[in-house]
Amino acid sequence: MLSAARDAIPVDSAAPRQSAQAPSRWFPVRSEVAPRLTRLFGALSAGILLGAYAFLSHRAWVSSALLPTLSSVAESAIAALGSAEFWLDVKVSFLRVTAGFLAAAVLAVPLGILAGSFRLCSALLEPVSEFLRYIPVPALIPLIMILLGIEESAKISLVFLGTFFQLLLMTADEVRQVPLPLVQVSQSMGATRFEVVWRVLAPSALPGISHALRMCNGWAWSYVVVAELLAATEGLGFRILRFYRFIQTPNIYVYLLTFGLIGLLLDRIFRFAHRRLFRWAQAGST
Amino acid sequence: MKLAIRGVGKSYGTARGSVTALTGIELEVAEAEFVSLVGASGCGKSTLLHIVGGLSQASSGSVELDGEIVRGPGAELGLVFQRQTLFPWLTVWENARFPHTLRRHRARKLSETEIENRATLVENLLRLVGLWEFRNSYPAELSGGMQQRAAIARALVARPDVLLMDEPFGALDSQTREEMQELLLHVNAQHRTTTLFVTHDIDEALLLSDRVIVLSPRPGRIIAEVSVPFARDRRTADLKLDPEFVAMKRQLAKSLRHQPSGDERGSFLERLNGR
Numbered sequence: 001m002l003s004a005a006r007d008a009i010p011v012d013s014a015a016p017r018q019s020a021q022a023p024s025r026w027f028p029v030r031s032e033v034a035p036r037l038t039r040l041f042g043a044l045s046a047g048i049l050l051g052a053y054a055f056l057s058h059r060a061w062v063s064s065a066l067l068p069t070l071s072s073v074a075e076s077a078i079a080a081l082g083s084a085e086f087w088l089d090v091k092v093s094f095l096r097v098t099a100g101f102l103a104a105a106v107l108a109v110p111l112g113i114l115a116g117s118f119r120l121c122s123a124l125l126e127p128v129s130e131f132l133r134y135i136p137v138p139a140l141i142p143l144i145m146i147l148l149g150i151e152e153s154a155k156i157s158l159v160f161l162g163t164f165f166q167l168l169l170m171t172a173d174e175v176r177q178v179p180l181p182l183v184q185v186s187q188s189m190g191a192t193r194f195e196v197v198w199r200v201l202a203p204s205a206l207p208g209i210s211h212a213l214r215m216c217n218g219w220a221w222s223y224v225v226v227a228e229l230l231a232a233t234e235g236l237g238f239r240i241l242r243f244y245r246f247i248q249t250p251n252i253y254v255y256l257l258t259f260g261l262i263g264l265l266l267d268r269i270f271r272f273a274h275r276r277l278f279r280w281a282q283a284g285s286t
Numbered sequence: 287m288k289l290a291i292r293g294v295g296k297s298y299g300t301a302r303g304s305v306t307a308l309t310g311i312e313l314e315v316a317e318a319e320f321v322s323l324v325g326a327s328g329c330g331k332s333t334l335l336h337i338v339g340g341l342s343q344a345s346s347g348s349v350e351l352d353g354e355i356v357r358g359p360g361a362e363l364g365l366v367f368q369r370q371t372l373f374p375w376l377t378v379w380e381n382a383r384f385p386h387t388l389r390r391h392r393a394r395k396l397s398e399t400e401i402e403n404r405a406t407l408v409e410n411l412l413r414l415v416g417l418w419e420f421r422n423s424y425p426a427e428l429s430g431g432m433q434q435r436a437a438i439a440r441a442l443v444a445r446p447d448v449l450l451m452d453e454p455f456g457a458l459d460s461q462t463r464e465e466m467q468e469l470l471l472h473v474n475a476q477h478r479t480t481t482l483f484v485t486h487d488i489d490e491a492l493l494l495s496d497r498v499i500v501l502s503p504r505p506g507r508i509i510a511e512v513s514v515p516f517a518r519d520r521r522t523a524d525l526k527l528d529p530e531f532v533a534m535k536r537q538l539a540k541s542l543r544h545q546p547s548g549d550e551r552g553s554f555l556e557r558l559n560g561r
Contacts, residue, residue: 179369179371181367181369181371182371182373184339184341184359184365184367185365185367185371185437186384187341187358187359187360188339188359188360188361188363188364188365188441188444188446188450189361189364189384189385189388189440189441189444190360190361190385190388190390190391190444191388192388192389192390194389195388195389199387199388200373203373203375204373204374204375206375278375279424280374280375280424280425280426281374281375282426
């Protein structure tokens with residue numbers, strides 16, 4: 001009976017056996033390819049970008065105010081690296097981001113852990129945070145300026161507001177992801193509520209929280225630029241606007257590259273610390 | 287009586303109305319007794335264990351430990367689950383001594399000997415389950431059987447009055463499972479603890495227990511109860527081939543199969559067999 005059912009479904013008998021084909025060398029689905037090929041494609045994407053840029057920037061029909069030549073960008077980069085102004089901008093922006101981000105982390109992570117652990121804390125904190133996080137942070141700038149003027153505190157506050165609510169909600173989610181049996185087992189060994197939260201839920205959620213911190217640090221850089229574009233006397237964002245006024249496009253590109261490199265560097269540091277601290281959470285754990 | 291389950295029932299509301307999972311469970315467990323609960327999947331045996339452990343509330347009836355009503359989880363009621371519950375960020379040794387690091391064990395100042403005794407207890411239990419050599423490994427580096435052995439050691443370090451085990455070997459392959467059964471017999475001989483053990487494996491229940499309780503499919507009721515006569519020193523894997531053991535197994539399997547209930551499973555099988 002089974003074979004009759006099988007015969008009833010027409011199959012192209014002339015087609016070659018699927019199982020006799022080797023998997024694709026270049027594009028097997030969700031499988032590894034030779035590391036050589038991975039490196040090649042990585043270099044290829046950077047090369048295409050750079051090549052296209054170099055090609056276009058040398059065309060007469062492309063304004064040099066939009067795409068300055070690579071050599072002029074390189075000249076500006078060398079000049080910037082030797083100038084005190086560039087390093088001051090980097091330092092000022094970095095400090096603003098870090099101050100706002102750290103303040104948000106110090107407050108949001110403990111509150112998020114509470115919200116993830118206790119239903120009533122969640123009811124108290126999360127609906128409000130959900131609402132507030134959808135208010136675009138740049139829209140808060142006028143209010144912040146009325147309240148804090150154009151002091152440092154205004155920029156730091158903006159970064160804080162941009163990351164605090166996100167971080168709180170992401171932390172609470174990570175805590176809720178912790179398998180309930182871990183909580184139950186710790187209670188059955190005599191853990192108090194405090195101990196369940198700080199000895200079980202918090203450490204268990206820490207790798208996820210670390211991931212959330214990495215994401216939020218990236219967003220914090222966007223907020224600091226928004227703040228600096230509007231009201232500042234130094235900083236990477238402020239300087240870019242200045243370069244625009246004097247149409248110093250090569251400098252704009254230097255600063256954009258700086259953002260990319262700082263972001264990449266911070267991301268690498270976060271990842272490295274994550275791998276170091278949470279070896280137990282690496283592949284292979286349940 | 288060490289542990290008494292008095293008229294425990296459990297029902298809960300679902301989208302399709304109220305479901306009764308357990309009804310009128312009466313059970314007493316003596317000090318140092320090992321009792322197994324067997325039944326088909328979905329019969330509510332795990333629910334019962336959760337109620338005994340204070341993890342969920344009974345809809346009716348109560349659970350008493352030494353005559354005192356159980357209202358929530360606590361150090362008196364140790365738990366071992368089917369799924370991996372070691373703390374993945376701690377090593378095997380740190381997991382095993384976790385109970386000792388909790389406030390209830392640190393409340394008073396300990397003498398040197400007490401501190402030493404504790405360290406010895408952890409070491410002895412890890413040696414007993416064969417994991418002393420692996421004390422510095424993280425749970426992710428262990429096999430499923432090793433993880434469960436560590437979980438059993440950790441539960442015993444906490445010195446619970448009653449140990450509640452919810453299909454602790456259910457996720458293991460059959461060979462590892464047999465090893466674990468022998469290991470548990472061995473551990474039990476050294477650290478006699480009142481145990482309530484949930485399983486769907488009749489062999490396992492007969493091998494390990496002083497008494498086996500059979501639950502009917504939903505709503506779960508006690509439909510049979512068997513005292514296991516075999517002496518403790520006869521309990522090895524070989525016992526499973528003993529004619530008397532096989533006869534008891536057949537009897538239990540029969541009581542599990544012939545359950546008067548509105549369950550569809552039985553009739554489905556009969557139709558399949560053309561009866």
